[in-house]
Amino acid sequence: MEPITECGEITSADLPGKTEEGGIFTCTKCGLQERYFYRGKNPPLNKKISFLEDSYVMKDPFSPPNKNQFLLLGSECSLCNKVVCQSPNCSIFYTRRFCISCAEENMEHFPTAVQIKLKKKPSAGKCAT
């Protein structure tokens, strides 16, 4: 599905000089499509936090805009560079982001606790497709 194909609200003029601003985020695993607001490590709407990797972020749709809250959508897999959402069915973050296929391929290199987490996944239910 394509919930928001063109909103036209966010233009690059809103954020001069920042990395990429706005666009459509599409998860290569589950197909989730959302319009992101910012991609990078230091989201401009909340100066109190930063990300350890370049992340796709949208303004938090569930809280008032003056609260400056954000919602992390996902990022690129550190091995295959595919865009994946943060759903545990699509990716895992362990110091870096791994898409679920890369993580499964390299299962043995993860600490046991993470392996357990990875194996538990399929039962967790599907995220939006």
Add this chain to the structure above:
Amino acid sequence: MEKSCNKTQGGKCKDKKCYSYKAKRQSMSGSSSESDGHTKSHHSRSRVHKYQHAHSRLSVKTRVETQSIAYDEERCNSKEKVVGEPDKKRWRSCDDKYKVELQKKSYDSVDESEFSFQKYYHELKVLLKDEELLPDSEDFWKFLKNYEAVQKRAAGRKHDLGSAETCTDPNPLDLPLVYNKSHLVSIALTASLDQLTTRLPPGSHLSRQRLSEFKDILLLYLDFKQKEKFNKLCKLRQSQENLPIAHYKEQILTAVRNENVVIIAGDTGCGKSTQVPQYLLGAGYRRIACTQPRRIACVSLCKRVAFETLNEYGSEVGYQIRFEKSRTQHTRIVFITEGLLLRQVSTDPSLSNYDVLVLDEVHERHLFGDFLLGVVKCLLYQRPDLKVVLMSATINIELFQDYFSQDTTVPGRLYPIKLQYMPISTEDKSSRSERLNPAPYVRIMQLIDEKYPRNEKGDLLIFLSGMSEISAVVDAAKCYSQQTEGWIVLPLHSTLSLADQDKVFDYPPDGVRKCIVSTNIAETSVTIDGIRFVVDSGKVKEMSYDPTSKMQRLKEFWISQASAEQRKGRAGRTGPGVCYRLFSEEEYAKMDQYSTPEIQRVPLDSLLLQMIAMGLPDARKFPFIEPPPSESIENSILSLKEQGALTESEKLTTIGHMLSRLPVDISLGKMLIMGSLFHQVEPVLSMASALSVQTPFTNRSYRDFDCEAACKELQSDHGDPLTLLNAFREWLEEKSMSSSGRSSSRQWCRRRGLEEHRFYEMIKLRQQFKDLLQDSGLLQSEVLPSENMTSAERSFRHGEVKLLRSMRQSYREAGPRKRRVLKLDVWEIEGADIEEPGDIDIKDVEFRLSNNSVQSLLSGSTACSYKDLMMLKLILCSGLYPQFAIADEFNYCKSVSEQLFHTRAKPYVSLHPMGYFGNQPQILQLQESNIEVVQKRGFNSKSPVSSNYQLLCYLSLLETTKPFLVTTMRMPAAQTLLLFCQSIDTNSDFSNCYVTATESRSTAQQMGTAA
């Protein structure tokens, strides 16, 4: 530099503290060099062993140690800064600080297992004050509490997971093999640990390590929150996908692209109302209007669609209803009532503000909906670019298909419903008097109790025709549930207070079912989730209209098959259900296929006037989807002529033009115009708005003894309109006496059984009338209120507005009313609602924000002197004329309930028992002392002669069990008739006189002495 720092410390360190000092130094050395990660982890591991000797529960500690790597860089930087200032004092204070820290250390390690950040609540609170970082810090403390509890349990069970991992192979992915939860978090704080330390209050007992540990928990929390929000988003997208209509998205969009009119037929729950507007928005349409027959649906759909388009806090999705709008220039989708869109047609005949019109629920066939269909059909010739989407249930689609052309059918999503016909036996029918026998209904409750275990959830919805039927069944059902304690019985009808209506949405406690006993309001207007059983009486009380006597009739009918199906469907919204029909299959077969559309059941005066004002001169030729009876049209045109709104050639008069702009009945509109002409605008505005909304008096104000007594003082012996005005004025009085936000008016209303919401509606309507009168030049625009205020008043008002705005803000943030769990209290006192402390009375806030001065409203709602009162009554009459009733000559010898009156077209009408005169008819009767003896030749009259005869002027005629006059007011007969009549016939000495309103005659021959 750092080393020297260590040395000074070391030197000063006492033996006792040596152990803790070591720990400190290790962490320091760890932070001093980035390169020797090996040494560091070695150190930490060896320390682990040491610790483990002393304390077996140590997982928390170890974790912290390994994490500090991540913050190395930051620390180094900040160190340099400190050292960069060669200030002796600083050094000393630094030393002291470390000493303190050392003490803290030992303190920490002593009760490692007992340690909890919760004890440091007040110190850490300072760090968490940041709204941007942590909008809800209480929520974080809850998280922390759980986290610590889990950690404690885990520590008791096994040792740290990480320390068990001793794999030495080089990791090809370069992943830390010591598992640490915080590695799962991709968020970091921009503030360094040092920056955090400085933010702690002086004298804090928390060590750096602890703080770092705390920081990690905070990050875990933030990560958890992100996941939570992300899940919410995924769930939303998934639920949208799962709607039946989602499969038709492309089909619908293609159809809209290629055709001008698209009909989407889908049953309840297929998602058409929420999804189709979003699809259109997604496809690039920018100015979308979605009409709804009900105001409440506009608001709730707007909320839902805004949420689903992730625009909850924007204004892309808005609504516009009679008194409210949330629409701005950014609004792309607007949910609007059918009536309001029609009003827009009269100012913007081609509706150029919209690209797409979505007409929802067209199958309900409301008056304005039907009219709108006709208007749209005409509009399509004018605007070939306009897209129209009709949405309906799968009822009578052929009608719409024939009327337009295209269609797309979307199957609804209903769970299977078991249908059972259980006709009422003849003995149940015949038992007792007129009152409905509740036995069959209670038997079904019993049946449900026997057949379905209590732990299986599911509520019961009973459809009955009217209020007396509801109260009969409610009483019996309550008796039954008192024995079983398995039911909470709730009535639902439109005259209940809104708070009581809201109760049907609350949850019953476990093992108890709700039994909602409702009129047909629950058929479409109110949707209650969780209904599993439906009992359908097959009856409805519906308003019909007799155009000749201008009387509305509320009569009980069999429902239509379509509406029986709709009722049945209410059982299958959330799961499989059962529908019990208290009629036979044969009776079902005999029912009408569809319900009568509203246009064939209501007076058409206002509608026709509006049509003519819109430039549709001949209603007889208008392409109605199903035209109203021609008799009804002719009568309405005649009546409009009588009112002076139309000329003989059916052209709009000046007054007609003004009337067409007022969204009220013709008679009320006329009152407003007369009020302006006679400079009585303020009280007339109040009166007209009080008469236009549903009455604030509820059943309680008539039945409950205390309420009735309290309402006594509001009554006026002039009649019901004045009583309403009194209530409105007293309510304002109550408002003016209390200050913002702490209004006692809610209490005041409750004590009298009044529905406060109606007063707020009156206020809004009053303002709307005022605006309309100003727009049409009948009323001078007001000077800005701030201009005649003193500066003190102005600054007071400024402060008040500021306070009110902040209250409104915090109300909005608090979110909607939460559903509560109902109590199993069978004989709960009606209306005895518990008010939550700290509740913001949002309506009071809104009221005070939009009304500068309650005082001026108050003075505008009072008729002080007798002259003012008479003037007001006369203006009222001028609007209502010729709706007058004259007393039957034998009333004097009849009881209170048997009093009869005659109107122009309808003889023998009774007084409504809830009206003032229904209880006090003696006030209308002639007193002995007022009878005059006329000694005149040739004059003979059967009835006594007096100048004190009175007439009743009434707002409407309504037939239920018998015809009633509703909302009546007394007027002196002779004077009133002479003033308003259109012609007078009399004999030479005026002993006989006939006054006439156009064609028909109204006799008034008893006013002999007038001349």
